[in-house]
Amino acid sequence: MYINFNENTENSFDAIVVGSGISGGIAAKELAEKGLKVLMIERGPQNDHISSYKHALTPPWEMPHRERITNEIRERFPYMTSEGGYPVNETNDHFWMPFEESPYIREKPYDWYRGFGTGGKSLLWGRQVYRWSDLDFEANLKEGVAIDWPIRYKDIAPWYSHVEKFAGVSGEKLGLPHLPDSEFQPPMELNCVELDLKEKIKQKYGSERIITIGRVAHLTEPTEEQQALGRASCQYRNACAKGCPYGAYFSTNAASLPAAMKTGNLTLLSNAAVSEVIFDEETQKAKGVIAIDRETKESKEFFAKVVFLNASTIGTAHIMLNSKSARFPYGLGNDSGMLGRNLMDHHSRAGAGGRVEGFTDQYYFGRRANGFFIPRYRNIGNDKRDYLRGFDYQGGASRGRGNTAGKPSFGAELKESLNEPGSWSVYMSAFGETLPYEENRMYLHETEKDPYGIPKIVFDAEIKENELKMRVDMKNDAAEILEACGVKNVFSFANEKPPLGLSKHETGTARMGHDPKTSVLNKHNQVWGCENVFVTDGAAMTSSGCVNPSLTYMALAARAADFAKNALKRGDF
Template identity: 50%
Template sequence: MNKATDYDAIVVGTGISGGWAAKELCEKGLKTLVLERGRMVEHIKDYPTMYDDPWDYPLKGQLSKAEKEKYHVQNRVGWAPTEDSKHFFVNDLEHPYVEIKRFDWIRGYQVGGRSLTWGRQSYRWSDIDFAANKNEGIGVDWPVRYRDIAPWYDKVEEYIGVSGENLGLKQLPDGKFQPPMQLNCVEEDFKNSVANNFDDGRLVTIGRTAHITDPNATFEGRGTCQNRDRCWRGCPFGGYFSSNSSTLPAAERTGNMTLRPNSIVYEVLYDDKTKMATGVRVIDRVTKEKLEFKAKVIFLCASAMASVGILLQSKSKRFPNGLGNDSDALGRGIMDHHYKLGATAKVNGYLDKYYKGRRANGFYIPRFVNLDDKTKREGYLRGFGYQGTASRQDWSASIAEMGYGKDLKETVLRPGEWQIGVTGFGEFLPYDDNRVTLSTTEKDKWGLPQLAFDVEFKENEYKMREDIKAQIVSMFKTAGFHDVQPYEESSGPGLGIHEMGGARMGRDPKTSVLNGHNQLHAVPNVYVTDGAFMASSNCVNPSLTYMAFTARAANHASEAFAKGKFDG
């Protein structure tokens, strides 16, 4: 990093949203400082486990008892961190927070953030979703509709590479897709069963995922997906989208980006005279030195809860309760998606069939409830979708007892029977009393107040969860699968790793924090484009929407900057 302290723009965070903000602002010619609270991670160079095999780990990839204690919150997700991915998840002993009610906050503090470990499922919102709050009298009305975001979805999909299948569904708009990955034989038959036995519009398709599948496509510095399914380690081929492989290198190529890791932003500075933000205050993570950086445009992309925390800490005479918090909506309306529930089943037959590679994707069942009178459900609002996969068990399932000799050798060469599993992802309504605040008693190792979570599922969510289980059990049984088992594991909000809200967009400054361009209503040169801006949650993975809104907001900011609107 050079010694300058004044820039045209500052971007806080380097994950999904921060990488896009950096790319767009730098390509528009703004000298941009990009601040990341975690360590540096350089594409390929800093993926230490990218080529490891299972036998490289003495505990088969699992953490030791002592290591699990360091990651006691991160371990709640069930599949991470493991020995090959723990370096991309935070040490919970070093980064505590307050749980007034259980909240599973899964984090990754490094350059690239959780873009290195995200699930990569990429789905558009529709007008059904953008209009739902208004139509149902829930929360606040979104200040945008699908037509406002559609061209930005186009831009993002074409740039990051999203593979998938266009379906012509009103609830799941089509996109600019790479060739779809293929369903396996069991998934294809399940798809046909659903199509032939249900008349309410439900269907099975391959997941829409941010993986390059077209070998003839050109993505600078990136290649096609190799079907290794080791994405959470960092992909040396750049087959899936991450900030590290894509947007941050693009920003760097402009010569306009200055990247500073180990920089914990804790306050946005505000000038009462100009009514603009002037920069940010930072604590160096390693030295604990306090620094200030100045800019005319500020983008908060630190992740939803972290950005809300920064705004809450940014107090002044004008904003005694946090920057831009005239409405008292800051920190309210925290949401996530349902997770850790669905069903599993065993599948007879298909023993002469297998599949090639480790497809880093599964099948998807789009929302099919509460779309019209025919699909209306009593007892809850909104809807849900499913993500799942069918696969063959490994050789160990075929050995009921120990064997030896020729029979044993032949047995271990045969894969086991087919199985299928599905997880439901349901919408979480925005409630003002589901909120995050600053703890008045607990501080972190840098002397900053910890975030305190008071968030819970309510009646609408619990009733939806019951239907999520019931509907997939019905589909599995109709398909002829056996040993169908619904499941629901202990979990709380946050475990879907789609935490959002807290600085919602809205039309009215009295009830929202941001306007329709992601600007603070009262401080127009501050943009918030991570999940904090969400006014509702839909039931689809949100990262594609974060990226589209970020690209749109960065375009708006660069045009306003060029016109001198942020000069004060």
Template identity: 55%
Template sequence: MDNKLKSETSKYDAIVIGTGISGGWAAKELCENGLKTLVLERGRPVKHIDDYPTMNLDPWDMEFRGDPTTEQKARQYKQARTGYVVKQDSRHWFVDDFEHPYNEKKRFDWIRGYHVGGRSIMWGRQSYRLSDLDFEANKKDGYGVDWPIRYKDIAPWYSYVEKHVGISGEALGLPQLPDSIFEPPMELNCVEEHLKEQLAKNQERVLTIGRVAHITGDTPHEGRGKCQYRNRCRRGCPYGGYFSSNSSTIPAAERTGNMTLRPHSIAYEIVYDANHKKATGVKIIDAETKEKLEFEADIIFCCASAMASAAILMQSKSERFPNGLGNDSGELGHNIMDHHLGSGASATIDGYEDKYYKGRRPNGIYIPRFRNLGDKKSEQKDFLRGYGYQGGAGRRGISEHVAELGYGAEFKEKLLEPGPWRMHLGGFGECLPYHDNKMTLNYEKLDEWGLPTITFDAEWKENEFNMRKDIINQAVVMLEKAGFKDIKTFDRPAAPGIGIHEMGTARMGRDPKTSVLNKYNQIHSVPNVYVTDGACMTSAGCQNPSLTYMALTARAANHAVKQFKAAQS
């Protein structure tokens, strides 16, 4: 133990590092199963409803109608360059890039939120199951290592978490996109319905409403209400209409009386006992006082996010693990994956001028993967794996078309007329697990708590760029065949991180020589440490991954509980 290290309180049954999508689920499951659990969050506390300062503000309630100032942009220059972190209504959820620096050998857009709930407050909420097409992909095409599980292993856990989360969507019966347990689907608008009909008739492709973590039905969800179609989700929802740790799993854990939540706690090392061949606790730095503390537990869940979890493991060095806890394979920090987006097409359509829509639907459309499905018809020679589309249709306003001469009565009349319908299709593609896409720790550039900063060295490669060409081409073909016009393509590849789905830095696998975690998300050589956030992913699929993190976490937590109780008896 460090000379400056203090021990605080007694030993816990379990420690959970992180309070986001995965950490919240780990806390809920461990606490509900009777384990005294310490939950560590490096950021500030955020209580559901009480701590959503902009949840009800209109644009005119904010300075500059919500646009950030030059000074604010400068403080979040990496966060803001993506175009994602731009408004005052939610910028407070995203980190200050000067306070939390990182390094880039190649551009990497690391979008972070340090507070209780993490990115579960401002996530996109699109929720899709992976299928055996995804779990078998690495084995079949030779990239990465084979997943140690298959769909049948995780399917019951998808169902388990979906009942708690509330997933609005439509059953399709597609093998490449297994159905969830659904709340009622949100409605497509008339132009989306038109494209859906044309795709089914002319191209045998499916368009559906997005599967999104919003309550839309009458099934009770304790402490949460229905979605109100405000589309102000990432400010924090006072109704609890969408799933977040703050509105759902953290309160559930708290209700048990078994949770101790400690914010402002930066975990930096998991302590390893070589004599007993297990982890014994977690070292933290108090973010406010900079005091170092150590907490003990029998079970540790590392759920800090893919990059942060990998960094904690890499810093957890000992004589047994000189390169980081559990890093016998040398794969820790490697195989970074994300989803590449920003390619596709948009177009207008004639007709439907007499139709509009009501409310602000916090959701779009989804076109499931139709490439490389395992048959000759869908096989592509230029790229492996596949992609889906997200997007939607809407009516543009006309203000950009009105010149000064339109002022006066004519201008006021035109303000009431919506613009033409425009359909947008954006691809969402899989990235292969490349070993040389990696992160390392820089011990020469330390943060304000004296910890090493992360350096990213990752990029899209030929397979992703070839896939993007097909994404654009097929978007054009689908829109043309459906009668759309004024088609405009786009291709903004940006860099890994742009999908905000970082994965793969401590992957699951069958062989300890080529992976970090086993089939239950345990570190192969330190089985009382579980890693269940994006770090554990062996491949990425093309679907949004958060639902998979939840299912894997619930599965792993229940496995840990059984192991713990068996050891106690």
């Protein structure tokens, strides 16, 4: 039983935002700045900017296990530690949700990386930000795959600009039609080896394949607005996964939350797991949500005129599937049967590396938290492959430590040699687009429940033939590029069939579309049949593209918040 509070009490708001990650932070900030009284509900504990980054300034040698993972951490994160100390380790395990907090069942291998606490994965993301183009928005329609996106680049372009100016994006303008330029702050610099690779790739491939510096949500020339929030330029520490006390990279905690709090219109509720959206059969709208206190397990109702679901691709679908009513017996907005289906993630862990000769008289400044980027070039223009869509590469060149050749392998001389820079190497790894497949899904188990009495998620999703064909090029092209640039001892790699979830770019469980018979959301991110509920995280995506998706979530969230404000003004809700 949950406690039913009167709708005219302190539990009533203009808007409720479920989730405090990248998209939830933007939604809350935009709604609060438009004058709405907003309640943001976060499942995990409160993470305060700076004070909660308890290991941000701790050097590795002062950590008990030198930043490695322990057996205790492995037990709490059985799937998130599958790749050793990445991304979970003893410096940031408190930012990740332990398996026992949100257990799930794997019908097929799936790794779910879930943030825990205020900021969610905005404290932990890779910070690569790229715009989509109409190559992405039109692909489904042109190729007859799944359903058509209900929007095009022109619909979202102003909102890309809007969130980029707020977040801060550093990068280089390229003028590529399939990778539109952003509102950039000055780019970080490629190092000497990367510049050499750039020139050699240009000589070999012309304009077909290019290297640029990664486009990242790191401040390099903060604006007055960003400085007023206490944010500063990137310090080139490459310690981002511990939390950034300088606010140099974009996160909810460093940017969206303080901006929203400045309005006086935001209330943050932590340690509350939203179990379902409350649907009013009389009005045919949502009237709020039910949230369960993590410590007492007590349930409470919270009321609002509009609800924004930003609990993550999987978290949002989980809530919607559990939100059953006479109108929606199979989950909120699930007339199409598509809720929980079309689960996507980029397939990765394929690329190449090698040793670079020369450049021993050159080094680089700091520890740049960024690398180079090679935009997609497959299935563009005259290039036609035996698979659909394409991939991009992210990589970098760096120098190792220690010139120990011909020197003692122990003692003072060894220590001295390790202070010397070693040889150069280069490494690059691909991210490939995964097509939307109806049969790739998550669903609720009939009997097994999580600690809050909510049915457990079951994952039944995998990459298929199209992606497996693409992976051959992802591996071989990387080796070809490096060998063409004169890199030595080139090795290539490709996991045979990596599980979805590993790239942490999950999308698509409540897709947008033109028709409630084939989609869950309309072109404004509203739930079909319950239009005062908006879904503006990865769940809304109709296809996955091959670039990092978070910037698109942010733009969709800002766009939907503007629409919701105008709809409220019209009296639609």
